[in-house]
Structures are given as C-alpha cells and as structure tokens.
Amino acid sequence: MSSRVYVALDTPDLARAQALAAKVRHHVGGIKLGLEFFCANGPAGVRALEEVGLPVFLDLKLHDIPNTVAKAVQSLAPLAPAVLTVHAAGGRAMLEDAKAAAHPDTRVVAVTMLTSLDERDLADTGVAGSAHDHVLRLAELARAAGLDGIVCSGAEVRAAKAVWPDGFFVVPGVRPADGAVGDQKRVVTPRQAADDGASILVIGRPITQADDPDAAARAIAATL
Numbered sequence: 001m002s003s004r005v006y007v008a009l010d011t012p013d014l015a016r017a018q019a020l021a022a023k024v025r026h027h028v029g030g031i032k033l034g035l036e037f038f039c040a041n042g043p044a045g046v047r048a049l050e051e052v053g054l055p056v057f058l059d060l061k062l063h064d065i066p067n068t069v070a071k072a073v074q075s076l077a078p079l080a081p082a083v084l085t086v087h088a089a090g091g092r093a094m095l096e097d098a099k100a101a102a103h104p105d106t107r108v109v110a111v112t113m114l115t116s117l118d119e120r121d122l123a124d125t126g127v128a129g130s131a132h133d134h135v136l137r138l139a140e141l142a143r144a145a146g147l148d149g150i151v152c153s154g155a156e157v158r159a160a161k162a163v164w165p166d167g168f169f170v171v172p173g174v175r176p177a178d179g180a181v182g183d184q185k186r187v188v189t190p191r192q193a194a195d196d197g198a199s200i201l202v203i204g205r206p207i208t209q210a211d212d213p214d215a216a217a218r219a220i221a222a223t224l
Ligand SMILES: O=C(O)c1cc(=O)[nH]c(=O)n1[C@@H]1O[C@H](COP(=O)(O)O)[C@@H](O)[C@H]1O
Pocket: 008, 010, 034, 059, 061, 085, 111, 113, 114, 115, 116, 151, 152, 172, 173, 174, 182, 184, 202, 203, 204, 205, 206
C-alpha cells in the first residue's frame, strides 16, 4: 500500500517545491499544494508538480457564495486534482455546487475546524461548545451535501469516522512526538492519526524544514 502521508509543499518557489518533491517522492504517497504555492505559480505550477508522478492534493480552501465557488471549481477541473478542499462553513448549497462542478475523479473534502484553532478561538467566532461537537456537526453537513470527506484534526478523526464509515478523512496538524508544534494547536503524532482512521496525513514543516527532508519522511513512514 502506498504511503498515507501527503507532503505539504508550502513555498512560493516552484524550483524549491520541485526539488523537495524529488527528494521525498519515495517516502510519501502524494503532494499537497496550497495557497502559498498556488498564488505564486497558478495552474502551470500544479502541472509542473504533476510531473513528479504522485497524486496532487490541491488545498485552496474555497469559501464564497455557491456560484463563485462552483465557477472556481469548474476552472480547476482540467487539473483533475486527487483531492480539493472547500470550507464546510460555506454551507450546504456551496458544498453541493462545489461537488457538482468538480472533476469526477476529484475527492472534494470540507475543512471543518482548522487545526490552528482551539475552543477559545471558536468562541471568538461566536461558536459555543467543543471542537469535537463542531467538527461532527460540519462532518454531517459535508456528508449530507454529497462531499467525499472532511479535513479535521487527529483528535476528532476517530469519532468522525464512526459516524461516516466510508468518508475520506484528511488529517493535518501532525507532528512527530518531539516535533515543533509552531502555529498548530490540535496536533497528534503520525501514528495516532493513522491508528484513529485518517485516510491521509498532511505533513509539511516536519519534512520540508528538516535538514534532510528525505530522511525525515522516511522516519515518519517507519512509524506508521
Ligand atoms: O486543509 C489543510 O490541509 C489544512 C487544514 C487544517 O485544518 N490545518 C492545516 O494545517 N492544513 C494544512 O496542512 C499543512 C500543515 O503544515 P505543517 O503544519 O507544516 O505540517 C498546511 O499546508 C496547512 O495549510
């Protein structure tokens, strides 16, 4: 089975992204390209990274009115990414229209509660209650809207999978036991995320900022 680890190539520099991908390609299952990369390099950058030969996860976290998101997803359809993110908070109509506009081979997944947030941050946005309940509520919304899965932290993935057994679960905020947490707040180890049911693990800086990214990716893969 190929690795469940997708490496987040968060850089605006195309050559650096290509070099990192070439280094780690034997120890990861896919590549995640996000806003930092896409704003600098656009669809041409995505096509350049496709040449590495790994599945590409396009993480643009789209969140707007249904018509705008659907048209954006339609514009991305020729890239046929393996995975594409939208924000669950955009609401049911936006989620339905995003899925309808996507390439049929693309898994459209909804970001529930960013792993950089905790319950105090949630309260600041006017949402009372626990992260667990908020994620499960948005998971149910995504499922009802016909999406393929969600993005959540490793702290919620077991509960989310229990209520959506055939959902696709993306878990970022993953850190090796001794890893620097940085701006993430809800973190788990790669092993815990995998054991608790993550379909894929998104890991960026623990690999990309390592002195030897390939060795870091290999060490993480060895714990799974
Ligand atoms: O959708 C995502 O991938 C995502 C959702 C989320 O809740 N938290 C989160 O960190 N991410 C992404 O996952 C990656 C995590 O990177 P590191 O913190 O460097 O491992 C970044 O590219 C984030 O954009």
